[in-house]
Amino acid sequence: MTEYAVEIDGLVKTFGDNRAVDGVTLRVPKGTIYGILGPNGAGKTTTINILATLMKSDGGSAKVFGHDVLKEAHIVRKMIGVTGQYASVDESLSATENLVIFGMLRGLKRKQAAERAAELLEEFGLTEAANRPLHKFSGGMRRRLDIAAGLIVIPDLMFLDEPTTGLDPRTRAQMWNTIRALAAKGTTVMLTTQYLDEADNLASRIAVIDHGRVIAEGTPDELKSSVGSSTLVLDMGSSDQSAMAQEIIFDVLGVRSKITDAGRIVTPIAKMDAVADLLIGFREAGLEVQAISIQKPTLDEVFLTITGKTAEDEAGVEA
Amino acid sequence: MTVAASEKLVNHAGLRESVQQTLVMAYRTLLRIKRRPEELVDVLVQPIMFTLMFVYIFGGAISGDPVSYLPIVIPGILVQSVIMASVSTGSGLRDDMDKGVFDRFRSLPISRMAPLVGASVANIVRFGIVIVLTFAMGFVMGLSADGGVIGVLAAALLVTVVSWCISWVFVLVGVMVKSATSVTGISMIILFPLTFLSNAFVPVDTLPSVLGTFASANPVSYLVTAVRELISGAAITGDLWMSIAGAAVIALIFAPLATRAYTRKA
Structure with missing residues (x-):
């Protein structure tokens, strides 16, 4: 058997x-x-x-x-x-x-x-x-x-x-x-x-x-762990600001963040403390955060992390 | 801890198991009929309506008076109504197969034929209702049966067996088409020529030659003739055996086709 x-x-x-x-x-x-x-x-x-x-x-x-x-x-x-x-x-x-x-x-x-x-x-x-x-x-x-x-x-x-x-x-x-x-x-x-x-x-x-x-x-x-236990979602207002923010995220957290179709930055977060460090980093660089939210990992995050697309995006794409 | 580990691992259901499973499936169909008696309306109304209409509308024209028409038309109505009742084996199965419960049956280690044979066996109850009502109407209107009780019972048995065999045609239709409504539609297209282009209601020699030839060769005509002989106590002719042989051929062709089509869907 x-x-x-x-x-x-x-x-x-x-x-x-x-x-x-x-x-x-x-x-x-x-x-x-x-x-x-x-x-x-x-x-x-x-x-x-x-x-x-x-x-x-x-x-x-x-x-x-x-x-x-x-x-x-x-x-x-x-x-x-x-x-x-x-x-x-x-x-x-x-x-x-x-x-x-x-x-x-x-x-x-x-x-x-x-x-x-x-x-x-x-x-x-x-x-x-x-x-x-x-x-x-x-x-x-x-x-x-x-x-x-x-x-x-x-x-x-x-x-x-x-x-x-x-x-x-x-x-x-x-x-x-x-x-x-x-x-x-x-x-x-x-x-x-x-x-x-x-x-x-x-x-x-x-x-x-x-x-x-x-x-x-x-x-x-x-x-x-491939997704992060939570996900930080940031709206930086413009794409220039987003690009700068992504660099800061890489410096502070050591992870590559992704940008959604809606222009939001999505980053896996292992520890909540890191969010404070990140916000200080933004302040020092003179970046203004338009909106911020933290999400529990969902199927969407798994998809976003693995494929770079959300589950809804995926479902809409022809095989 | 599981039963599966101790069961012998044979890749098909044995004959005894298959028979048991078929009986369980038949029992299930009977329970459904009991729960939804409104589905028996056709077999309850049709024999009464058909006998009254045919006897009093056509009796005078064809045989001179209604009572003389009875020995001709009662066997005709009997055969037609029972074959019509067999259509519901197909439409009932279709209706059933669209529900999730049939997926469960397919996932069980049971004979692939059991759901189909079970449904068609249970449907014999509907045949019984038609047979009893049609004979009752016939006797009330003055039918005399010189073949006696035995002749009438033999006629009932013959109609049941032959119609059960024919019902496999409708089972195949039921397994293959998409909705119960289309099963009934397609089955009626098969059924009307088959029953009306026969000797069931009129003497074949009154038909135009082409139709007459078809009617003489039609297996339904053999069945109707055999039923008339059994009821009237006349000598048994080859028609009885022809109808049984024809029915057996139909069942032997259509039952395996229906089972195969059903298994394919699985």
């Missing part, structure tokens, strides 16, 4: 002219939570769908616990649980009926399936809603039921496609706990997200994907 839950090599998937996945290579170690971070349309969902045997790739290879997802799809399906962005439960049936049907499809007897359904509903705090029609479920309840449906038989590998998109902060925190509990029981979790803080909080490794390519990979700390 291999030490990896997922091994992807040069994976390609095209839709017409669009190379949605364009040569992704990844290794997901067993027993970890692995985050795939990227903006909308980066190829996250397509990658997950190929791994979950829902889509066929056009090139490269993908293996789950050493089994090829194309050639050994049925074996792969026995090892995985999938929760997509869509509600992958039956709207016209109750929560219990859904889980019982999935249980029986996995080979449980009717009674066993009913017991397992009750257990899962209890675990996910859905017991009271067990027989309520699904259209009365909130977004968070639906998402929890979705995950429960993937856990009828505890999978070796669980795929979660944007598990918290559209959830309120409280439900989001609950979902994080659910995911951590799942990993604590030994299931490898591969999740996609648009939020850096989510990947940071949950994942032990992160791959940043854009235009179907992996543009950065590493532990959250490695990624963050």
Whole structure:
């Protein structure tokens, strides 16, 4: 057996002219939570769908616990649980009926399936809603039921496609706990997200994907140190002043700052103290700061640092 | 700790598993029908409406009086209505496949045929409703069945089996097209010539020669003739076997095509 839950090599998937996945290579170690971070349309969902045997790739290879997802799809399906962005439960049936049907499809007897359904509903705090029609479920309840449906038989590998998109902060925190509990029981979790803080909080490794390519990979700390723990955004008024400011920034902080399309200077900041030194430097040089703000690193900063463009810019560019 | 590690790693579902999975999928379709009984309106209304309309509108013109027309038209309506009821296997599947739950089915280690066969087996409930109502209307209007209970039951069974086989045509349409509405549209284009250009409602010798030739060769005509024979207790002719053979050929061609198209989408 291999030490990896997922091994992807040069994976390609095209839709017409669009190379949605364009040569992704990844290794997901067993027993970890692995985050795939990227903006909308980066190829996250397509990658997950190929791994979950829902889509066929056009090139490269993908293996789950050493089994090829194309050639050994049925074996792969026995090892995985999938929760997509869509509600992958039956709207016209109750929560219990859904889980019982999935249980029986996995080979449980009717009674066993009913017991397992009750257990899962209890675990996910859905017991009271067990027989309520699904259209009365909130977004968070639906998402929890979705995950429960993937856990009828505890999978070796669980795929979660944007598990918290559209959830309120409280439900989001609950979902994080659910995911951590799942990993604590030994299931490898591969999740996609648009939020850096989510990947940071949950994942032990992160791959940043854009235009179907992996543009950065590493532990959250490695990624963050490449970005800086915070970002200083400065408006110096004119481009001359900006150029001078960039030199001062390099002298004081020793980092190369970047200028956005809007003419703002963006600089990764490791320590807040450094901001004071920087402002003194500006004063001494006679530079006037028009506006200043400090931002927590976001997906945008990761993108800006790695590609020199914001995620929105990137999304607007043709592949 | 996981079940997957202890399961035997075979790259396909076994026969027993496949049958079980098919039955679960059929059970699921039945639950859906139970939850949404309004979707049974067509099979509840159509047999009553068609029998009344055909018998009293055409009966006098074709057979002299409505009661004499019954032995001809009731088998015709029966066959047409059951085949029509089989269209919903395709449109129901399409409707279903557009929802996220089908992605989950595709990600499960189950037989690729189970979702399709399950849906088509469950739809036999709709056939049953049509058959019971059509016969009930026929008897109320004065149909006499010299073939007795056995003849009527045999006719019901034959129509069910043949229509189930034909339903695979609509399953294929359902898997391939984009929306449930277009499934119904395309299926009607297949269905109307198939059922009206037959001996279901009029004697074939009254048709223009080209249509007559088509009607004589039409598998629906064999089925209608066989049903008439079974109900009236007449001698069984080759029509019975021809209709069964034709249906088997249709199923053997279209079921694998539909499964393949469904798997392709996965």
